[in-house]
Amino acid sequence: MxxxxxxxxxxxxxxxxxxxxxxxxxxxxxxxxxxxxxxxxxxxxxxxxxxxxxxxxxxxxxxxxxxxxxxxxxxxxxxxxxxxxxxxxxxxxxxxxxxxxxxxxxxxxxxxxxxxxxxMAYEIIxxxxxxTTDQTMPLPTQWSSSDKYPGLEISNNGLDVRYTGPVNKHDHEAAALRADHPMPPQCGIYYFEVKIESKPKEGMIGIGFSSTKASVERLPGWEQESWAYHGDDGKSFFGESQGQGRPYGPTFGVGDTVGCGVNFSTGSAFFTKNGVFLGNVFHELRNVKLFPSVGMKKQPPVHLRANFGQEPFVFDIDGLVRQEKASIHSEISATSTASLQPPLDESALLQELVAQFLAHDGYVETSRAFAEEVATETAALHNGRDEPLKKYEVEEDREAINRNKIRSAILDGDIDKALKHTKAYYANVLEDYPHIHFKLRCxxxxxxxxxxxxxxxxxxxxxxxxxxxxxxxxxxxxxxxxxxxxxxxxxxxxxxxxxxxxxxxxxxxxxxxxxxxxxxxxxxxxxxxxxxxxxxxxxxxxxxxxxxxxxxxxxxxxxxxxxxxxxxxxxxRVAVAEELNSAILVSLGKSSAAALERLYQQTEVLVNEISEDGGAGAFINVRNDFLL
Known part of the structure; x- marks a missing residue:
């Protein structure tokens, strides 16, 4: 060619x-x-x-x-x-x-x-x-083109909203809209910002959040299931207050950037102005789907621009989230593991888990080297104590050696060798698990x-x-x-x-x-x-x-x-090696997963459970925070 x-x-x-x-x-x-x-x-x-x-x-x-x-x-x-x-x-x-x-x-x-x-073959397909049943709630990405007051114009990929219609002098009438998706509690803290590009001197703007029950013909905060911070008087409003706001922060107008965040872990909200944190407000914000929302009095021209995270924020929301996360991690670190596997302390428990993981997956030589290093460490830490620390020993497992031969052959791409060893050591496994045999041939x-x-x-x-x-x-x-x-x-x-x-x-x-x-x-x-x-x-x-x-x-x-x-x-090659190893272990009457892996699985399930409603689990990523 x-x-x-x-x-x-x-x-x-x-x-x-x-x-x-x-x-x-x-x-x-x-x-x-x-x-x-x-x-x-x-x-x-x-x-x-x-x-x-x-x-x-x-x-x-x-x-x-x-x-x-x-x-x-x-x-x-x-x-x-x-x-x-x-x-x-x-x-x-x-x-x-x-x-x-x-x-x-x-x-x-x-x-x-x-x-x-x-x-004589295989594959790892x-x-x-x-x-999946995982219905992870999506992030808000733009203003909704349907859940809004009809007279509002949306542009700039759904981030800009304008009111250019006729003037309406009735204070109770306004124009509002919501984002395309509610704030997801699973993220722990949700935050967005709105910049006021233009508004008349006497214009009224409310920034906050509401459910779909709130009318889009009134400012957020003036309706049931709506909460907002208003720029004309700096007060906070929520539906149950019957239009009577509470003093909260400074007023805001053209050129200002107002941020709104909800901490689902504490069930409270907060606002920012031009990067300055104004404090927590509203509480017990639970069991309601909250949509980012803005509203304006119908006095043109009004132009607002939203940032749902597509661009850097004015406020250091990253720092706030890090503080919240650090607090959760501090509580985890302070928790004792003494009751998990008595009489092992935390260090000995971790050593047991690692050693069992190595043996389970067939890494006998590595397991032996680990045991020797633990023994050396415990001897060094004896320091004249009456009772020395436990000397860790690993019993050589012939089955683990055989399984490691098979695994190594697969990871080297020598499938014929892996099949030969499997048939020699575990003759019935491929018959009992035909789908694994198929994958090996592929x-x-x-x-x-x-x-x-x-x-x-x-x-x-x-x-x-x-x-x-x-x-x-x-x-x-x-x-x-x-x-x-x-x-x-x-x-x-x-x-x-x-x-x-x-x-x-x-x-x-x-x-x-x-x-x-x-x-x-x-x-x-x-x-x-x-x-x-x-x-x-x-x-x-x-x-x-x-x-x-x-x-x-x-x-x-x-x-x-x-x-x-x-x-x-x-x-x-890795996945098919893992599946075959698990099948061999089951055929031997052993668990298909190491204790360390089961512990990880259980932790993931528990963290997922306590993060669904925005609890402390929302600030924990087991994989990234503790394993990588």
Whole structure:
């Protein structure tokens, strides 16, 4: 090819592979199965060229206010957003007009794989997660175009609101509107700001929040279930006060930026003016969906601009949230763990958890080294005490050694070796868990495709270097002589196919490498054909959609850059290694999860439970705050 890239020497594959199904992207790498939770960060950091990309660029309406970065709430919201994008991507891919892969455009006829090779394979394909019940409330993003007084005009992506209508001199009549979503209690503290761009001298403006029960024809604070800070007199108003405000802060007008926040942990609100905190106001704000709201007396021209977190705030809300978070963390640190596992103190309990985790996952050597270090530490801390600290010892576990051999083989990409060990040590596991056997076989196919792709990339680099030397020697570009690539050439015509793929003369090639590439690719396709025959449906642990996805890799000149290229990433080995390890442990009558992992799971559940209504859990992100 003119650019020197390595191309595959056909445009179709054997009909027996049945790849006429539309190619659909799989679930987000952030949607990890239960067995790979502790490797979530490893998988999540993988950045695929076809992936979802930056949140800010994929969907302009999705943003992260600075004070919510690294929060539990934003982690959940981000995951939900990615899942939504993945669903849209799947829908788009399924309705696209991709040409089917069939033998009609190819002369490829590959022999069947001999039975002795069947069953020696794997894969780490993560299934799409089941529909989640996590209904994380979205952030307010703009003023609502429907929940507003009809005479108000919204512009600037829903952030600016104007009143330019007729003057109405009745003080009790006004124009108000609310944001598109209520403030989410799960974020702990919610905050937004409004800048007064223009208003007449006698204009009245109220900034605060309200439920949908409050009328949009009166200022917030003058209606039931509405609360606000008014600029003309600096008073705070709430519905039950019957229009009688209470002194609160200074007045505000044109050029001022007023902030409004709700601390759901304490059930109170606060306001700011031009970056200055004005104090807490209103209390018992619970069990009501509160929408950011503004209102203005109908005296034009009035122009207000909101900031829901798309831009930096005038007030240091980040600092306020850090203080609240630090207070919660201080309480956690002060809590004693002595009653959790008597007579172990906190240090000894942590040592037990770590050691058991290492042994559970098969890291016997690491567990032994850890035990020796603990013993050395306890001896150093004895310091003449009557009773020395407990000497920690680890009992060598033969099963753990065997499981570690299997895990290491999978993580190295040697699936045949992993299967051999599994059948030797735990003969019934693959029979009892056919879906794991299927994943291992798929992983083998992917490893074969990986090796083929890596060889193609290396060869392309060599070809490019050779072409450069040729141009330097002859003074012209030989790629012009090979601009046309024959899509119909035979697979076994290795020499001609290599020339067409690279756009290089035979004299410039490495015949041995070309032959090796074709052998690897032929072997992968043969294995894929056999895999498709063994799993024609979703029965016996199979997943037909998954097979369609991974088989589509054969059709691409550069599989890694294809819509399913992420399957080739070595990180995919981790999840299947974890699932097989868990299955082996269950077969031995042991827990499929280490005590440390169960503790983490339980903590996540509890924190989630106490964060739903904006409690202290909203300020805790177990993963980011304590594990990373």
């Amino acid at each position: 003119p650019d020197g890239r390595f191309a595959r020497p056909w445009s179709g594959v054997d009909t027996d592979m049945h790849l006429n199904t539309a190619w659909r992207p799989t679930a987000s790498p952030d949607s990890l199965p239960a067995y790979s939770r502790k490797y979530a960060s490893y998988l999540r950091q993988t950045d695929f060229s076809h992936g979802l990309g930056s949140m800010a660029t994929d969907n302009p309406s999705f943003f992260t206010p600075s004070y919510l970065r690294n929060s539990r709430y934003m982690s959940r919201l981000d995951a939900a957003h990615r899942a939504k994008l993945a669903a849209l991507q799947r829908e788009t891919a399924s309705t696209s007009s991709n040409p089917p892969l069939s033998a009609s455009s190819s002369h490829v006829h590959l022999p069947r794989m001999v039975p002795s090779h069947r069953g 993560e299934k799409e997660p089941a529909a 992983r083998k196919f992917l490893e074969m495709m990986r090796r083929s792709n890596e060889l193609a990339a290396a060869t392309a680099a060599v070809a490019a270097s050779s072409s450069k030397r040729h141009r330097a020697a002859t003074g012209h570009d030989i790629s012009d002589e090979h601009a046309v690539f024959d899509q119909e050439m035979e697979l076994d015509d290795a020499s001609d196919g290599w020339d067409a793929a690279d756009g290089m003369d035979t004299e410039e090639q490495e015949p041995e490498t070309a032959t090796q590439f074709n052998e690897l690719l032929t072997e992968a396709v043969q294995y894929g054909q056999q895999l498709h025959m063994d799993y024609p449906s979703d029965e016996n642990g199979g997943d037909k959609k998954m097979l369609d996805d991974i088989f589509s890799l054969v059709a691409y000149a550069d599989p890694k850059r294809s819509v399913h290229g992420h399957y080739l990433d070595p990180a995919g």
